[in-house]
Amino acid sequence: MASTIFKSKQYFMRSFRGSFSPFLPFFQIGFKGHEEPEEPAEGSSSKSGGLPLFIIAASVFLFTQLFGVPSWYAYASLAFMIYSSIALFDNKGLYLVIIFSIWYLFLGAYDFSTIKSYLIPIALAAAIIHGIVVKVSGKGSFVHEAEGELAVGAFHILIFTIDVGLISWIIGDHFLLPDVVRLILAWVPLWAYVGLFVMLKERPGKVTTALTFVGIAYLIAIITLIPGTVEASTFIPGQEELAQIKERSQIGVNPALVNLKCTWLQVTGGLDANIQACVTRETDKVRYTKICKDKGLKNTREDPALDNCIKDEERKDKEDRASIEGAASSIESTEVHFKAVAKEDFPFRSIAARDIYPITLDIQNPRRENLRIEVACQFMQSKEVIAGEVSIKGERKNQATVSDPQQQLTFECIPSSDLNGAYDLEYTATLFNVKTPSSLKRAFIPALDDYLAREELEKEVKSVEFPSKIDGVSQAPEKDFARINFKFGLGDGTNPIVPVNEDVRFSFSVENQFRAASGESGKILRINSYSFDGILARGFVIDASKTGNPDCLVGGETPAPSSKTTKLKSCWLRIPADLKNIDEFKVRTFDASFDYDYQITHKTRNVRVERIVP
Amino acid sequence: MKKYLFILFLVTSIFLVLPITGCESQVPGPENYKAGVKEVEVDFRGDYTAYQNKPLTLNMIVQNDLGYSIDNVKVSVVGLDERYVSLPQHTENLGSLEGRDIVNEKGELHFLEFIGSINDLSRGTTEDISDEYLIYVDYLSSMEFSPTVCVGPSLYGIEDGGCKGTQSKDPRNQKLPFTGQGAPLAVTQLEIVSGSTGTAQLRLLLSNRGKGEVGKVTLGSSMLGGRDMNCEFVEYSGSNKKEFTFSAKTKQTEMLCDAVIGGSTTIQTVIWMEFLYDYRLKLPQKLTIRGKSRTDSQLIS
Numbered sequence: 009m010a011s012t013i014f015k016s017k018q019y020f021m022r023s024f025r026g027s028f029s030p031f032l033p034f035f036q037i038g039f040k041g042h043e044e045p046e047e048p049a050e051g052s053s054s055k056s057g058g059l060p061l062f063i064i065a066a067s068v069f070l071f072t073q074l075f076g077v078p079s080w081y082a083y084a085s086l087a088f089m090i091y092s093s094i095a096l097f098d099n100k101g102l103y104l105v106i107i108f109s110i111w112y113l114f115l116g117a118y119d120f121s122t123i124k125s126y127l128i129p130i131a132l133a134a135a136i137i138h139g140i141v142v143k144v145s146g147k148g149s150f151v152h153e154a155e156g157e158l159a160v161g162a163f164h165i166l167i168f169t170i171d172v173g174l175i176s177w178i179i180g181d182h183f184l185l186p187d188v189v190r191l192i193l194a195w196v197p198l199w200a201y202v203g204l205f206v207m208l209k210e211r212p213g214k215v216t217t218a219l220t221f222v223g224i225a226y227l228i229a230i231i232t233l234i235p236g237t238v239e240a241s242t243f244i245p246g247q248e249e250l251a252q253i254k255e256r257s258q259i260g261v262n263p264a265l266v267n268l269k270c271t272w273l274q275v276t277g278g279l280d281a282n283i284q285a286c287v288t289r290e291t292d293k294v295r296y297t298k299i300c301k302d303k304g305l306k307n308t309r310e311d312p313a314l315d316n317c318i319k320d321e322e323r324k325d326k327e328d329r330a331s332i333e334g335a336a337s338s339i340e341s342t343e344v345h346f347k348a349v350a351k352e353d354f355p356f357r358s359i360a361a362r363d364i365y366p367i368t369l370d371i372q373n374p375r376r377e378n379l380r381i382e383v384a385c386q387f388m389q390s391k392e393v394i395a396g397e398v399s400i401k402g403e404r405k406n407q408a409t410v411s412d413p414q415q416q417l418t419f420e421c422i423p424s425s426d427l428n429g430a431y432d433l434e435y436t437a438t439l440f441n442v443k444t445p446s447s448l449k450r451a452f453i454p455a456l457d458d459y460l461a462r463e464e465l466e467k468e469v470k471s472v473e474f475p476s477k478i479d480g481v482s483q484a485p486e487k488d489f490a491r492i493n494f495k496f497g498l499g500d501g502t503n504p505i506v507p508v509n510e511d512v513r514f515s516f517s518v519e520n521q522f523r524a525a526s527g528e529s530g531k532i533l534r535i536n537s538y539s540f541d542g543i544l545a546r547g548f549v550i551d552a553s554k555t556g557n558p559d560c561l562v563g564g565e566t567p568a569p570s571s572k573t574t575k576l577k578s579c580w581l582r583i584p585a586d587l588k589n590i591d592e593f594k595v596r597t598f599d600a601s602f603d604y605d606y607q608i609t610h611k612t613r614n615v616r617v618e619r620i621v622p
Numbered sequence: 623m624k625k626y627l628f629i630l631f632l633v634t635s636i637f638l639v640l641p642i643t644g645c646e647s648q649v650p651g652p653e654n655y656k657a658g659v660k661e662v663e664v665d666f667r668g669d670y671t672a673y674q675n676k677p678l679t680l681n682m683i684v685q686n687d688l689g690y691s692i693d694n695v696k697v698s699v700v701g702l703d704e705r706y707v708s709l710p711q712h713t714e715n716l717g718s719l720e721g722r723d724i725v726n727e728k729g730e731l732h733f734l735e736f737i738g739s740i741n742d743l744s745r746g747t748t749e750d751i752s753d754e755y756l757i758y759v760d761y762l763s764s765m766e767f768s769p770t771v772c773v774g775p776s777l778y779g780i781e782d783g784g785c786k787g788t789q790s791k792d793p794r795n796q797k798l799p800f801t802g803q804g805a806p807l808a809v810t811q812l813e814i815v816s817g818s819t820g821t822a823q824l825r826l827l828l829s830n831r832g833k834g835e836v837g838k839v840t841l842g843s844s845m846l847g848g849r850d851m852n853c854e855f856v857e858y859s860g861s862n863k864k865e866f867t868f869s870a871k872t873k874q875t876e877m878l879c880d881a882v883i884g885g886s887t888t889i890q891t892v893i894w895m896e897f898l899y900d901y902r903l904k905l906p907q908k909l910t911i912r913g914k915s916r917t918d919s920q921l922i923s
Binding site for chain 2: 337338339340374375376445447449451460461464467468469472473485542592593594595596597598599
């Protein structure tokens with residue numbers, strides 16, 4: 009078994025059940041049996057060192073997830089690492105993991121990236137201490153089993169690093185681990201599984217079998233019950249699903265727990281026949297609670313502020329979702345993305361305190377808009393932020409205007425003060441007055457008293473003009489940073505067929521649809537203006553006697569929306585007189601224009617400056 | 623000599639007579655223009671593809687292929703997206719178009735043209751815009767139903783020296799199928815139930831066998847052997863029992879007529895019925911609108 013888990017079979021097989029260190033007698037308590045293992049009783053795994061590890065690691069993981077304190081798990085993981093080294097590997101790697109733990113507690117927890125500098129000294133210290141102990145105890149020479157000490161210790165550190173979610177640090181920014189793997193790793197307590205493996209090896213029995221089933225069920229829940237993957241023919245979730253899972257992870261929702269709860273509800277005939285709907289609802293519940301708790305709200309006898317806030321959030325979300333959908337139009341998209349320069353041109357490790365850090369903006373501007381771009385950069389280390397000075401084409405300036413359909417804009421960032429150590433380098437590009445057009449198609453049908461005749465006409469118009477759902481929703485360039493989605497008609501305005509004898513409700517939302525590349529994020533900074541030109545030009549007017557925003561058809565500067573899709577304004581419209589007297593149905597696509605400022609941020613991690621002290 | 627003269631006469635006679643008899647056998651009888659299912663034909667010859675900021679012409683020939691004249695003919699172009707297409711006139715009234723008859727075997731036709739233009743597309747539009755629309759042809763017309771039938775009070779098919787009806791287990795009850803009467807609206811089935819007291823009841827199935835939609839149908843006149851019948855639709859519209867309005871879902875309706883035959887023997891006689899109806903033919907069309915860049919690139923190539 010060990011050979012399948014560990015690469016270095018010899019070390020691990022020899023390490024497993026070796027002698028116990030005389031220098032750490034306190035660790036012997038409770039694990040004496042490892043020196044002279046007894047034959048296991050059938051059906052019992054109580055004497056396995058794996059069982060306590062499994063139970064404690066799983067419990068701590070569950071506890072920290074439920075109470076939203078994942079950082080505690082990291083500290084507990086240090087203890088698991090030491091325990092594993094003592095109880096499962098008979099002290100192999102113990103010195104290394106202890107020194108590593110001390111380093112982590114004092115330094116690593118704050119900036120794990122410094123391990124690159126400390127790894128060799130830690131390993132050397134471990135090897136030296138190990139050598140001295142072996143020599144003093146008379147078990148062999150100074151280098152006796154030193155390689156075993158280091159290999160097993162390194163294995164423990166690797167498990168720890170992956171388990172506490174520092175996988176991205178190991179693989180770095182330049183190698184993309186599939187998101188699904190990252191997410192699975194994030195939700196699997198590895199130490200518990202290490203314990204389970206050991207139990208399988210040492211004490212196969214009923215308890216072990218039962219726990220193995222639990223472990224496998226949890227893994228299956230994580231992998232396959234991630235919503236949307238069950239019915240799909242592949243286990244690899246699509247982009248949207250991954251985005252949902254990511255969102256859940258960010259707000260602290262364990263997909264396995266949610267999925268298991270929803271599966272249970274379905275099996276027991278609970279509320280939801282649809283697991284997906286249940287998962288969405290449960291996830292939303294956690295999200296609303298988190299938003300409200302972050303506001304510092306609590307329930308009291310007099311004032312259930314937290315509950316009220318959760319209800320409000322739910323209502324707002326529903327409004328937004330019911331709202332205003334959008335689809336991709338056939339208009340070419342304006343896209344701007346950060347693109348790393350060639351590896352050899354970027355000083356990931358530098359000895360210069362003020363080196364030049366270049367990056368390229370890849371600009372796709374097929375609509376030939378005049379894009380005014382302002383760039384900035386800063387170096388961040390823990391709480392310290394050092395501003396960067398930007399130069400474009402070698403000149404000290406931070407703005408450029410681009411109107412070519414395709415352009416690459418390389419700019420350089422120079423720190424304004426000396427750097428020393430590891431930094432995250434953050435670049436920002438702010439685009440001013442970005443214009444994204446949207447359009448919406450509607451068919452107007454004459455007033456018909458006969459319900460059946462109206463139904464027939466609606467059916468006919470739908471089949472000719474709106475054969476698919478997206479024909480009736482607002483459309484905008486697919487990859488623009490943001491878009492304005494709008495709708496109008498009877499009821500909530502979703503039906504694209506509008507009888508001309510009734511007033512119609514109009515509403516619009518703004519959607520941040522930036523497709524972030526690796527290390528990127530984007531946000532709408534401000535809305536400069538919006539105008540539903542097509543609706544105004546056709547003679548529609550706002551019905552001031554009804555509820556709604558008087559500036560719903562045209563408006564100036566508006567605060568930036570807070571969520572991905574935010575419903576902004578709504579009002580009632582009066583249908584123009586000439587349209588009221590139509591004999592046959594009429595079709596019109598309405599244009600809207602949207603002017604906004606948008607900011608894209610890109611983070612390059614672990615830019616390191618090692619200053620040579622003369 | 624006489625012998626040769628006789629042979630010459632015979633051969634000449636044969637050569638003279640044969641072509642005449644041959645011609646006679648190939649001359650068609652008068653075509654029944656009021657049979658079968660017929661539609662107004664629209665031969666669309668307009669633009670299927672148009673370019674932004676360019677004129678648009680939608681040409682078509684409307685031909686009356688029915689065995690009846692059609693009146694109040696109106697052709698409309700409906701459902702073109704106003705955002706992309708400017709069409710000042712969507713409808714054209716053509717008045718009347720004569721149907722097919724012995725004088726005009728092809729029916730009257732009319733050429734018409736809708737002229738408009740394509741508007742500017744949004745900047746950056748890469749794909750063609752597909753604009754689906756409909757051509758409506760509306761008209762009023764009539765349809766005649768005039769079969770010769772055998773009716774009478776004869777019981778159990780006893781030979782009474784009169785005519786014979788169709789083979790049926792109950793000779794008093796005849797079911798006659800019809801394909802059409804030269805129009806989209808057609809009587810497709812006639813059932814005659816003869817009574818013993820010189821009366822008969824006729825049950826007609828009136829169907830829309832065309833591609834379009836029949837609107838309101840009104841019974842004009844109805845006679846059996848020169849005597850008026852009392853007819854009414856089973857599901858009549860409003861208070862007028864001689865009117866029925868089809869819907870898109872309704873494809874057929876029933877009419878019942880009471881007739882007096884008179885006499886005690888079966889007789890061969892003619893039914894005469896006229897229906898007035900309005901009709902809409904719907905022809906789906908698609909206009910592909912292309913952006914400027916595409917047009918230019920095509921012109922260059």
